[in-house]
Amino acid sequence: MRLLVVEDDKDLNRQIVTALEGAGYAVDTAFDGEEGHFLGDTEPYDAVVLDIGLPRKDGLTVLEEWRANGRKMPVLLLTARDRWSDKVQGFDAGADDYVAKPFHMEEVLARLRALVRRAAGHATSDISCGPIRLDTRAGRVMVDGNPVKLTSHEYRLLAYMMHHVGRVISRTELVEHLYDQDFDRDSNTIEVFVGRLRKKLGTEQLQTVRGLGYLLAPPEGETPARPAR
Numbered sequence: 001m002r003l004l005v006v007e008d009d010k011d012l013n014r015q016i017v018t019a020l021e022g023a024g025y026a027v028d029t030a031f032d033g034e035e036g037h038f039l040g041d042t043e044p045y046d047a048v049v050l051d052i053g054l055p056r057k058d059g060l061t062v063l064e065e066w067r068a069n070g071r072k073m074p075v076l077l078l079t080a081r082d083r084w085s086d087k088v089q090g091f092d093a094g095a096d097d098y099v100a101k102p103f104h105m106e107e108v109l110a111r112l113r114a115l116v117r118r119a120a121g122h123a124t125s126d127i128s129c130g131p132i133r134l135d136t137r138a139g140r141v142m143v144d145g146n147p148v149k150l151t152s153h154e155y156r157l158l159a160y161m162m163h164h165v166g167r168v169i170s171r172t173e174l175v176e177h178l179y180d181q182d183f184d185r186d187s188n189t190i191e192v193f194v195g196r197l198r199k200k201l202g203t204e205q206l207q208t209v210r211g212l213g214y215l216l217a218p219p220e221g222e223t224p225a226r227p228a229r
């Protein structure tokens with residue numbers, strides 16, 4: 001999963017990015033409204049953390065313009081405490097949730113997890129596909145009840161696939177959702193990660209669809225979740 005953080009307070013921006021990276025996300029960052037607007041308009045983020053008070057273009061305008069342009073990614077607004085009108089305007093502008101400053105980082109992480117999984121059609125923080133279970137809260141993976149140890153890149157890959165069970169996902173899409181902007185992106189490494197992950201999971205679920213990409217196949221009789229939007 002790849003997220004964008006738009007926050008002009010450099011310390012706060014850094015704290016949020018560090019927490020999100022620690023939770024296993026790829027993160028891009030912007031420090032003003034114009035840069036943030038551009039990134040959100042051109043890159044496929046799984047969710048965005050957007051401050052309202054930003055230089056060059058305020059957060060609500062950024063959000064309105066994204067929505068007018070058909071950008072549907074979940075957006076978590078950062079609002080000033082006691083500014084109820086910001087919250088109302090935020091939801092009207094197309095926000096999915098908000099936290100008021102100052103906040104606990106755990107709350108931001110929990111709200112983002114919920115936004116990301118709901119956008120993919122999952123109602124709970126545990127996502128299953130046959131014998132594979134992903135606990136998005138703890139960042140843990142089990143197969144048949146046994147914990148599987150994954151590197152952060154393997155976890156990120158599996159988490160993205162688990163959020164999109166039953167859909168063939170191209171290498172390009174994986175690259176776009178697993179790596180941040182500054183990462184040296186080589187789509188060949190995806191194949192290596194998939195191979196390692198398949199070995200560690202030891203199941204038939206993770207399939208290569210020749211020429212198209214990869215599929216995490218639901219076992220027969222199990223219906224994959226459908227995106228809520």
Ligand code: CA
Pocket residue numbers: 007008009051052053054
């Ligand atoms: Ca600000």
